[in-house]
Amino acid sequence: MITFGTFDVFHVGHVRVLNRAAELGDRLVVGISSDALNFAKKARYPVFTQDERMEIVANIRSVSGVFIEESLEAKRDYVVEQQAAVLVMGDDWTGKFDSLSDICEVVYLPRTPSVSTTAIIELITGGGPLPES
């Protein structure tokens, strides 16, 4: 199994997608988006550095290994390098990686509703709604 993500400001949606991905096979490796890749995509750096994000994800019990994802376009190389039989992504990516189905199974898992890194950052910085409990 292989999956990819930024995993910034790690939250319950992250741990659930990792645990559900790990249940589909016996070994889950996770590509953590580099700081540079995030900057290129979102014009801002993550709250936590790539080393910190790698350390957090590497310490999740269902995760067997982590590596840095330097480029979104290199997914095919990462799948081959990691010898992954299944690529798992949250369903915000549905359809985006179907072109890899010649070398691995591609599975999209439903996202956990009502939690996101962006909403947490907005809440903490005072820009978002307060939770009800």
Ligand code: C2G
């Ligand atoms: N996720 C989830 N539920 C949430 C939030 C996130 O299931 N409420 C999942 C996402 O669908 C993704 C993983 O957690 O599978 C990591 O999410 P992000 O850090 O937002 O990853 P992203 O920046 O979308 O990945 O090649 C992909 C890139 O690395 C980017």
